[in-house]
Amino acid sequence: MADPVVLETTRPAPRSIGRSALLTLPLLLWALLMFSHAVDLRENAGRAAALLTCAFMVALFFLMVRTRRTYRWRRVFFVALGVLFPIGFIAQLYALRGSMSIPVERMLSGDTPFCFLAIPMLIVPAALTRTVIFPGSILPTASNPHSVATMIAVWFAATLVLGKAWCAFGCFFGGIEEGFAALPRKAKLRDLPPRLRWVPWSVLAAVVLLSAATFEPTYCMWLCPFKAVTEFPEVRSAQTAIQFAIFGMLFGGLVVVMPLLTRLRTQCTLLCPFGAFQSLFNKLTVFDVRIDRSRCTDCVACRRACPTLVLDEAAVTAGGPGISCMKCGACVDSCTKQAAVWHVKGTPIAARPETARLLFLYPAWSFATLFGGSIIAGSLAQLLRPLLH
Amino acid sequence: MPRLTSVLGYTGAALTALAALAGPFVLYGAFTQGIAAMGLRINPVYSGGPPAREITRPGYRIVVYRPVVPRAPFSFARSFVQLAWTPAGALPRRVEDAVDLDGDGRVDLVARFDVPSDAAAPLFLDVTPAGGRVLPLRHVSRGSFSALIARVGDRIVTRIPLAPR
Amino acid sequence: MLGNLAEPALLGFSSGLVCLAACGPVLLPWLAAAGEGGRGTARLLAQFLGGRLVGYLGFASLAWAIGLALPLPARTNAFAYGLVHIALAIALLVFAVPARRRPEPCARLSIFRRATTRSGFLAPVLLGFLTGLNLCPPFVAAGVRAAERHSLPGALAFFLLFFAGTLVWFLPYLGSALLRRLPAVPTVARWSAALVAVYYLLLGGLTLGGAWLHG
Numbered sequence: 001m002a003d004p005v006v007l008e009t010t011r012p013a014p015r016s017i018g019r020s021a022l023l024t025l026p027l028l029l030w031a032l033l034m035f036s037h038a039v040d041l042r043e044n045a046g047r048a049a050a051l052l053t054c055a056f057m058v059a060l061f062f063l064m065v066r067t068r069r070t071y072r073w074r075r076v077f078f079v080a081l082g083v084l085f086p087i088g089f090i091a092q093l094y095a096l097r098g099s100m101s102i103p104v105e106r107m108l109s110g111d112t113p114f115c116f117l118a119i120p121m122l123i124v125p126a127a128l129t130r131t132v133i134f135p136g137s138i139l140p141t142a143s144n145p146h147s148v149a150t151m152i153a154v155w156f157a158a159t160l161v162l163g164k165a166w167c168a169f170g171c172f173f174g175g176i177e178e179g180f181a182a183l184p185r186k187a188k189l190r191d192l193p194p195r196l197r198w199v200p201w202s203v204l205a206a207v208v209l210l211s212a213a214t215f216e217p218t219y220c221m222w223l224c225p226f227k228a229v230t231e232f233p234e235v236r237s238a239q240t241a242i243q244f245a246i247f248g249m250l251f252g253g254l255v256v257v258m259p260l261l262t263r264l265r266t267q268c269t270l271l272c273p274f275g276a277f278q279s280l281f282n283k284l285t286v287f288d289v290r291i292d293r294s295r296c297t298d299c300v301a302c303r304r305a306c307p308t309l310v311l312d313e314a315a316v317t318a319g320g321p322g323i324s325c326m327k328c329g330a331c332v333d334s335c336t337k338q339a340a341v342w343h344v345k346g347t348p349i350a351a352r353p354e355t356a357r358l359l360f361l362y363p364a365w366s367f368a369t370l371f372g373g374s375i376i377a378g379s380l381a382q383l384l385r386p387l388l389h
Numbered sequence: 390m391p392r393l394t395s396v397l398g399y400t401g402a403a404l405t406a407l408a409a410l411a412g413p414f415v416l417y418g419a420f421t422q423g424i425a426a427m428g429l430r431i432n433p434v435y436s437g438g439p440p441a442r443e444i445t446r447p448g449y450r451i452v453v454y455r456p457v458v459p460r461a462p463f464s465f466a467r468s469f470v471q472l473a474w475t476p477a478g479a480l481p482r483r484v485e486d487a488v489d490l491d492g493d494g495r496v497d498l499v500a501r502f503d504v505p506s507d508a509a510a511p512l513f514l515d516v517t518p519a520g521g522r523v524l525p526l527r528h529v530s531r532g533s534f535s536a537l538i539a540r541v542g543d544r545i546v547t548r549i550p551l552a553p554r
Numbered sequence: 555m556l557g558n559l560a561e562p563a564l565l566g567f568s569s570g571l572v573c574l575a576a577c578g579p580v581l582l583p584w585l586a587a588a589g590e591g592g593r594g595t596a597r598l599l600a601q602f603l604g605g606r607l608v609g610y611l612g613f614a615s616l617a618w619a620i621g622l623a624l625p626l627p628a629r630t631n632a633f634a635y636g637l638v639h640i641a642l643a644i645a646l647l648v649f650a651v652p653a654r655r656r657p658e659p660c661a662r663l664s665i666f667r668r669a670t671t672r673s674g675f676l677a678p679v680l681l682g683f684l685t686g687l688n689l690c691p692p693f694v695a696a697g698v699r700a701a702e703r704h705s706l707p708g709a710l711a712f713f714l715l716f717f718a719g720t721l722v723w724f725l726p727y728l729g730s731a732l733l734r735r736l737p738a739v740p741t742v743a744r745w746s747a748a749l750v751a752v753y754y755l756l757l758g759g760l761t762l763g764g765a766w767l768h769g
Contacts, residue, residue, distance in 0.1 A: 034413070104531050107435055109541045128571055130428055135435035139425055148429070153420030157412045161405055198738050202745035209579040209746070210753055215432060215459060222753070236531060239760055286401035346398030348391065359402040363409030370413055553631075 020066035044388040049380035057369045070329030081372045082175020086229035088379025101234040107135035113146035120277040121211035163285035164278045167326040169368045173226045181259035189261040194312035204273035225250035269308040282323040287360040290320045292350040295339035302331035433457040437471035448479045468551040469535035475544040514538035524550045566719020574723040579750045585730040586743035595731040605682025617697045618709035632765035639758030642684040643751040649677035650747035
């Protein structure tokens with residue numbers, strides 16, 4: 001691997017404030033429309049949360065447009081989502097039942113909110129027997145608005161727009177490890193073998209096959225580390241105690257410790273089967289990231305910047321990171337030769353990368369504002385309620 | 390040809406933007422209805438299965454659900470039958486009911502449990518089989534999905550494991 | 555006569571989806587890791603099904619010979635279940651997970667060494683045999699019916715027809731030969747097999763522990 005050489009940047013100058021504001025205007029209107037429905041505006045906390053979140057999302061988009069950089073500002077949103085979602089969720093759990101553990105009554109009544117991570121495991125049992133192997137409800141109810149049908153509908157619509165970019169703009173768990181990965185200045189553990197990026201595919205295959213055999217959501221029951229920051233079945237047997245220990249260790253190891261050591265999103269890179277599943281849908285979208293080989297000097301800045309392991313030497317030589325790219329923008333922003341570029345499929349590489357970036361950012365940030373933004377606003381409202389009541 | 394692919398690419402980009410805008414107004418609702426129309430059901434190991442019949446008692450009724458037999462060979466769940474006493478508020482302090490599961494005139498089990506005045510207090514179930522269809526239970530609370538008693542809304546839900554056939 | 559033939563075959567056919575799902579965690583990673591083409595995959599699948607048939611017929615013999623009161627008592631069932639799963643996990647870890655190379659055609663290898671390499675017959679037969687003993691409800695139901703036969707050949711014939719009824723559901727596994735076009739598939743498949751093996755170890759251990767403690 002060539003030593004990274006600090007090259008004189010050839011990045012274009014920031015866009016003018018006026019032009020940036022003009023380009024941000026559609027997003028502002030969208031945000032105002034969305035947040036008028038996202039939270040309860042009859043209360044002070046709801047109004048404050050809506051206003052703050054709206055300003056937050058619009059400001060970040062403005063900065064993305066003005067600075068012509070994506071990753072840094074997207075990461076601010078993503079980490080905020082990763083922090084605020086669990087806070088709001090856990091606060092709600094304690095208010096409702098005083099505990100993070102899921103009582104069996106909730107499962108029996110179908111009140112368990114549906115989590116998108118379960119989607120890959122549901123497909124085979126649903127296709128073969130029309131049975132959903134999740135203790136929720138098919139349609140939304142008063143006590144469970146996050147029904148199976150609702151959440152799958154949201155996921156499907158988001159996937160049509162984002163593909164694998166869900167992992168960078170939608171997933172409310174990924175921001176936790178992205179936050180930890182951003183803390184150290186340098187990675188203490190470097191050069192993880194790129195072939196480890198196939199592990200999530202192995203996990204996906206194993207949990208899909210085992211879920212079909214057991215009619216239980218295997219990943220949810222045995223592996224999901226994010227039960228540590230949401231809810232988990234009551235520990236009342238050896239089995240549930242083992243499950244608790246496994247997800248606790250996975251959270252500590254892959255979401256906290258390894259990102260601190262490697263500056264990578266290690267849970268996404270080394271475990272998450274849903275990320276592997278989403279990669280299959282990258283073929284649906286027209287956006288991707290490409291590397292213009294005529295400009296690339298193999299300085300490996302893009303490979304060092306990639307928060308997963310998808311951009312290895314072979315990928316750079318081949319001209320792009322392939323189907324597992326989550327379009328976070330890290331490689332593009334780190335490239336000093338503008339060789340790594342945003343791209344619309346079918347168009348010449350590096351012909352109009354900024355146009356491609358904006359064409360991607362509008363739908364991506366619209367979704368982020370609607371989905372992640374509403375989660376942020378909801379959590380903020382909960383936090384502000386005691387102060388502004 | 391390159392021009393055509395470029396046009397297609399940018400058209401796809403425009404459609405993506407449209408999809409993002411249409412999502413909350415059109416797509417979510419359409420997809421939700423589409424999924425609901427597939428005739429999916431929650432795994433009866435969780436939902437307890439569909440109701441089969443009701444047994445009327447003075448002031449309350451017992452809903453007998455269809456037996457649930459997990460087909461998956463590696464499932465931890467055992468076969469069970471769910472019974473629900475409703476409304477919970479109308480139940481006597483001590484419930485002792487002989488239940489005919491399939492309406493053939495023969496009692497299949499006798500279920501006993503106390504109903505504490507505190508709705509949050511734990512419940513305990515005793516089941517004495519009569520006829521070999523179910524397994525006995527002694528002082529079971531929330532053992533597993535196939536053997537439990539729990540208060541769900543205004544119902545006392547019990548699950549009694551079926552004897553292997 | 556036809557009715558006698560139809561019953562086990564139909565029972566097998568109606569249970570085939572369960573067999574398809576039950577064998578999936580073992581069979582698909584195994585076939586994908588082998589990286590064989592169409593013929594090689596068909597050979598491996600045939601060997602796997604052969605092992606599964608041996609498991610079925612062995613169980614039929616046991617069910618009939620000792621006049622077994624099927625279904626088994628819960629504790630015996632749990633012990634058998636647990637042991638089979640631990641054995642399956644070990645078999646997966648030994649045969650499916652390591653990246654064994656094929657032996658050179660002219661290499662001097664003992665029959666045992668040749669049989670236990672990836673292209674050998676022992677692995678798929680053993681995996682099929684252990685998967686065949688999964689004691690799922692249709693399998694146990696077939697066992698009850700087989701035990702009621704008046705003769706051992708009758709019991710074996712019943713299970714043979716039951717097995718035949720399930721066969722058609724295994725045809726889709728031949729499609730795993732298409733996966734060899736993707737270079738990462740053998741690696742992904744081996745690691746999947748390892749995860750499945752760990753799961754079976756846990757499943758078997760918990761079942762044995764539960765049977766030991768609670769009966």
